[in-house]
Amino acid sequence: MIKDRLQQVRKQIDQAERLAQRQPGSVCLLAVSKTKPITAIIEAYQAGQRHFGENYVQEALGKQHALGAFDISWHFIGPIQANKTKLIAACFAWVHSVDSLKIAQRLSTQRPNQLPPLNICLQVNISHEASKSGICLAELPELYNKISKLPGLCVRGVMAIPAPEIEYERQCRPYRELYQAVMRLDQAQFDTFSFGMSGDLQAAIAEGSTLVRIGTALFGERHYNNDDVNALNLKASEPSP
Ligand SMILES: *Cc1c(COP(=O)(O)O)cnc(C)c1O
Numbered sequence: 001m002i003k004d005r006l007q008q009v010r011k012q013i014d015q016a017e018r019l020a021q022r023q024p025g026s027v028c029l030l031a032v033s034k035t036k037p038i039t040a041i042i043e044a045y046q047a048g049q050r051h052f053g054e055n056y057v058q059e060a061l062g063k064q065h066a067l068g069a070f071d072i073s074w075h076f077i078g079p080i081q082a083n084k085t086k087l088i089a090a091c092f093a094w095v096h097s098v099d100s101l102k103i104a105q106r107l108s109t110q111r112p113n114q115l116p117p118l119n120i121c122l123q124v125n126i127s128h129e130a131s132k133s134g135i136c137l138a139e140l141p142e143l144y145n146k147i148s149k150l151p152g153l154c155v156r157g158v159m160a161i162p163a164p165e166i167e168y169e170r171q172c173r174p175y176r177e178l179y180q181a182v183m184r185l186d187q188a189q190f191d192t193f194s195f196g197m198s199g200d201l202q203a204a205i206a207e208g209s210t211l212v213r214i215g216t217a218l219f220g221e222r223h224y225n226n227d228d229v230n231a232l233n234l235k236a237s238e239p240s241p
Pocket residue numbers: 032034055077078161197198199213214215216217
């Protein structure tokens with residue numbers, strides 16, 4: 001049951017906050033629903049969950065369309081292709097995966113005027129071999145300076161996806177390094193550290209996470225199936241009634 005898993009994860013977050021002597025409730029739970037059906041989102045919603053994360057634009061649009069009456073804050077957390085920025089700028093409240101000035105400029109000009117600024121996190125690549133996405137730490141100050149001046153965007157913080165590690169201390173290290181680097185940036189007013197997934201949420205919270213992105217622990221393993229993705233793409237491209 002998703003309701004029970006949600007309770008379990010919330011309990012883990014509470015516990016990690018307490019262990020780290022963090023303020024209770026200071027860590028937001030983002031439910032990562034990519035590849036999962038709309039029914040799973042509704043089940044989590046009915047148990048009180050309001051923030052949902054998606055990685056694929058077409059899949060997300062199909063879900064948003066079906067769930068238009070629900071009070072959901074949608075977060076885009078996947079790699080961003082330039083030809084998708086217009087849809088992302090129009091349909092999400094948050095984007096966690098901004099890693100270039102060009103993408104930020106497009107999101108800035110394409111954010112509809114009637115919407116509040118798009119909340120963004122700069123994705124930093126802290127385990128260099130693990131992923132091709134994200135800027136390196138040395139680029140952060142300059143990129144922050146440029147992006148923070150763009151209208152229509154609000155730079156809230158940083159996001160990181162370190163290489164998976166089993167051992168707790170090894171999980172902590174990259175988050176600690178990035179957190180401390182951000183604290184040394186005196187011009188940055190970050191209130192968001194998008195750190196932690198199902199396998200390392202305790203370590204992430206110990207090292208300053210304010211938002212954990214949890215998929216598997218809430219919804220179970222993901223099964224990637226091309227037919228499902230195609231079905232969702234078709235649904236998303238249907239005209240609104
Ligand atoms: C899929 C995904 C998650 C969720 O990962 P789990 O290990 O299933 O909790 C978190 N963050 C990002 C960026 C993801 O793509």
